[in-house]
Amino acid sequence: MIKISNITKTFDDFTAVDDISIEIGDSSVYGLVGYNGAGKTTLLKMIAGVYTPDSGTIEFDGIDLFKHPEKKQELFYVPDDLHFGLASSMKSMARYYQGYYPNFCMDTFNNLARLFGLDVNKKIMGFSKGMQRQAEMVLGLSTLPKAILLDESFDGLDPAKRNLTKKLLLDYMAEKGCSIIISSHNLHELADMCDHIALMNGKKIAIDCAVDDMNGSRCKFRVVYSQNVDKNLFKGINFKNYKADGKIVSFTVSENLEEAERIIAQSNPLLVERFPLSLEEIFLEEMEDTDYDFSKLFS
């Protein structure tokens, strides 16, 4: 289990991560969502030990990673920007990692490389971007980590390899009890994979909950009336993204769904529809999508 407690990181005057506390359990896939610059990569780099936090602690199986960095031998970080040695092949990189990860398994490495169809003797620099990502994934999994940190790691993978990777990760998690933290902008992908989602809204964690809970606690209402209605009709409901199109009104509600349904029912609607929110809609709702006037922008 990875436990992040009150962690803060500033870059000069800019606070990238502010007093964040989260826990990632064993056998869990934890998705990190947030807009660009929200602090996802910074958080991952702190867990990996690349960045040192200004305050707070990160524990892995109850061991402070900054006091005992050797614990990171059970953790593998796949960064967004991959690095391989000049003229390195997968085989030479495997030998390299073998020196630093005591659990590195050469058989697993060879098996995985075969599974992905990668030539272990070929220079990695000659690989395509997607193949390089696969190579890193193969190397990472070959260390038999108890935790994997993936930063935008599915970018550049073709759909087949993407599915293969996802499946492999989920199987690995299930079999080995591994914790996986994935940072991604691909919300559909995260929704498919993750059992837990944290939404970073600039420095802070806006949402940190299980995916199932997220689906049940938020929904979108579409209500049809016989005549135009006023927004005040829904007083008492904490709604967002209110849109009125004549006699049809839609909005999202993220709390007290039963109370909202009761208030809507009292407003004599002709039709009430309730839809679960997709992860993307939740993201947009939390990020409060920026609106603009096109004519003013290009006047």
Place this chain on the structure above:
Amino acid sequence: MTSVNSSRKQFISMFKESAKKTVVLPILAFLCFIFFSLNNSIWLIDRFNYEISPFFWDELRSGGVTNIAGFCFIAAGLINAMVLFSFAWSKKHSNVIFSLGMKRKDIYFAKILGGILPMTVSILAAALVETICYCSFELPLNLHFIGMATLTALQFLAIYILAFMLGSAVFSNVGNVVEGLVFTAILSVFTIVFRIFLENLFWGATHGASVITVFDLNRANFNWSMPFLAFYDFGDESFMNMYFDTFEPRNLTIFHWSGIICAFVYSVVICLLGYLAFRKRKNEICGTWGRAKVMNEVAGSATAFYAFVLISQYIFYSDHGDAHVSNLIIGLVTFLIVSIIFKLIFGYKRRKEIKNTFKKFPIYVIGFAAFFTVFSSGLFGYSSYIPDTTEIEKVTVASTNHIFMEDSLSTSSEFALFDQRIYHTENSSISLDSSLNYSYYVDEFYPGIIFSSPEEINKVIKIHEKLISDGKIKNSSADSVGASIEITYTLKDGSICRRYYTEATESLFKELLLLDDTKPVEYTLRDYLGNNENFGKFTSYITEDNKIEGYVVDLTTNWFTDTYHDSGLYAFNKASMLVSESYYIFPKDMSKGYWFGNADDELFEAIYTDLLNLTAEQYYHHSAEDEIGVLSFGLSSSMTIEDDGDIIYNYDDLSEGEYASASWNLNSYDIKTVLITKYMTNTIKYLEKHDLMKYFENQFDIDDIKSVKLATPGELYGENYRSKCLPIFYAAYWTGKQMNAYKSMYGDNMNHTFENIENVVTDKAKIQSLLGNSVLYGFCSNKNQIMEITYVDGSTATVLVK
């Protein structure tokens, strides 16, 4: 697997990885060493045949190869540091390195070890090969050889490690390679500038004594300031020969090891500092500019400090060495300005960092003020300490100053450089010191005379007490002279107390000259003058009818007089004279030289005895009437004698360039000249016996003089001359032909010292009076006037007016 084991495995992995990355240069170094070993072996055979013994890495240690090798090892250290710590500038690479389960300490030291070990193995293996080559010629493998071989091998290793450590400390803590290179260059010269700071900023330093002795175990003989030049003194031929070529083993001293010791000590310190910074390093600086705060601050402060030293020194010297608080203030303002400029170039948030510079500035001011306060107070009695007489076993006095060898009319060389009786040595072995003082030529006026009787020790103590009571002597003060005086007490308990003073007053220097009348100086002189084993075996050459003939040499038409000028009154050394084939007699006006054949033993004995018997007063302070003329040895190599006695001057057929070259060689090495005074009774007796006194008759009279110029040394050479020349004068003479040749050769660029002197005397009576008071050699006070005499035939002479 336990975490300790896995950590060890990680460390070993990183070490192996690092060693693999850096192994190319050690392999190249090894191959080069082997090449030199093979080459040396070939020479070994040759040398062995010629009974010249070889020494360790002979060919590698000769001439420019040494310097190139030193440079290569420094470059190798820096390159390997860059290779190993390049991850520190790359975001991608640092993601990998820092996400490994390794402590930063392990990362840093594994890489350090990986950078050092291959080169260490390479050098030691190559040294072993060289030793085997050496032993294969059945040459003695004794302690001296082992000492020298170890020293040689460690020198290569020491400068490599120092460069590597410095590079590692810097490159591991910067954001990009440009910062790394610039900061490394800045920090690599820190000790040199710090030495200049201590040595030359004495206006704010110790009361009288140079602070440099605080840091030198043996003034300038402990290489703490230039560890990168651990080879430096090996460039000195005498040191190279000290064991191997002479077969007269001499012990290696702390001086020879000092560069290595310092290089290793500095390496350890730099390594630890580098690690401390690396441990706290923030990886977000990777690939950025100006965000490496620690290194920026260190390099910025160092740069500002350098500027402080340079500007303060410049002001100090341009201000004739007067100590002013304003020097300190201007230096500090420079420090601040350079700090700001540095922040503008290397800063990240420049405005904020410049503000911080202003905030920190008072701390630096307090630091400088504290430093100068401590040192200007005499360093807690350091400068004024003299051991109790009863504790002293012996005391050594040495006096040095610089020589400016110039071959034209710039005439620094005509003034006060060579002494004809005490040693004259162009000593480049004190090169650490001299190189910082812009000259490789240091004259050891007193090379270190040892006084051991209570009476003599008291004489030295009185001189030392006067040095202390004189306190700080301004370089521009009227009575300062350019004599650096070193007094070393060896106490009965074996300890050493050494004090080094960079300035002296005229009156003190006169007292120092009186030491000539003591027995130790006489013994030194006796040893020096009589050190030729061939003495007494010399057979006269031109003595057909036991009569020595003099041949008149017309100096106005022949070149060789130039050599007389430049040679001045060189040190008289019997050994030198014996190798010469003939001698000349010059009258006091130096207008004509009378050539003779080989000197005989009787003449040498006479001169030898007279020089030993001369008192300091007679030698340095004799009057114009006391001087008779000059005997000059060693000029004949440029001449041949025909059967009819005519002299043929080989120079006549040479072009100007060839001439200048030949002349330079002659005056540098061959000419030995002795001033004959009336006190030299034995020599005079010899000259009278052979009817040679007539040749001392002057050729010029008052009507031959066109004009005379007068100037004090300060007017001639600038006020700063005092810190550069001993207050001893010797005369010079140029023929008219030579003057014209110089003019045509150099034109407006001719550096004629008297060119701008306006004190011209044309009154015959006054000139006659001045001539009556002029000497060719002697003590020259700052108030004395030097006279340039221009004759109607265009020839020129310089003499000292007493």
